[in-house]
Amino acid sequence: THLDSLYFLRGQTDTEQYLETFYYELDPQFSTNADFKVAKILANDMLSVYLMGELESLESTNLRNMVLPLPDVRPTWQDSKTDLTELIYLLDSKGCFGNVPLTQLASYISNAFNVHLDMNLSRTFCDMKIRNNPTPWLDKAKEALLKRMQTWKRNKKNGNSE
Incomplete structure (x- = not known):
């Protein structure tokens, strides 16, 4: 984006930006405050995709358990x-x-x-x-x-x- 240089250049800390509580424990030569925010967003997106896949898997398993396939030879009811x-x-x-x-x-x-x-x-x-x-x-x-x-x-x- 047009603000990447503001958010992702190492060593240029703007303390007026919202900082994470652990910001002062980070190595400013290695990462920025925005790195963690982006990583958190990406991790949440990946977690969401994973959880949706698991839910779909559980739902399809439940459907398979509910609707068992009938055998090839099916008896026909002879009474009324x-x-x-x-x-x-x-x-x-x-x-x-x-x-x-x-x-x-x-x-x-x-x-x-x-x-x-x-x-x-x-x-x-x-x-x-x-x-x-x-x-x-x-x-x-x-x-x-x-x-x-x-x-x-x-x-x-x-x-x-x-």
């Missing part, structure tokens, strides 16, 4: 969409995935199981609540699992394995 909604509400109610919002959980599960769910989950939930048995799919799923376990026990007792 309402049945899948029962399962989603079960997983959400039990807190199986922590504090993931219900809509995000539903979106991920519908994508994972190749099913297009109506994202108006609360409407489906209201319909489920007014049924005589609000959770028929969950009841049948539990029965099927218990039956499988009993069959396994029976087969193991008879020397067969599943």
Whole structure:
């Protein structure tokens, strides 16, 4: 700049300029008060670039952890969409995935199981609540699992394995 000769010539101290508190500890044959100020500005710029890079790295890592790639072979949900909604509400109610919002959980599960769910989950939930048995799919799923376990026990007792 046009003031470089004033700020950066060694040995020409203008004591009326703002001085750093350690100015008198510097070697005037080696540096000037403005050298430190410029170095501080450049260091802060470099630190800012570094920190922004680290933040971007952390954010992209978080995104990669949140959105796991689905496997090449994707099973397709064979039961009704309402049945899948029962399962989603079960997983959400039990807190199986922590504090993931219900809509995000539903979106991920519908994508994972190749099913297009109506994202108006609360409407489906209201319909489920007014049924005589609000959770028929969950009841049948539990029965099927218990039956499988009993069959396994029976087969193991008879020397067969599943």
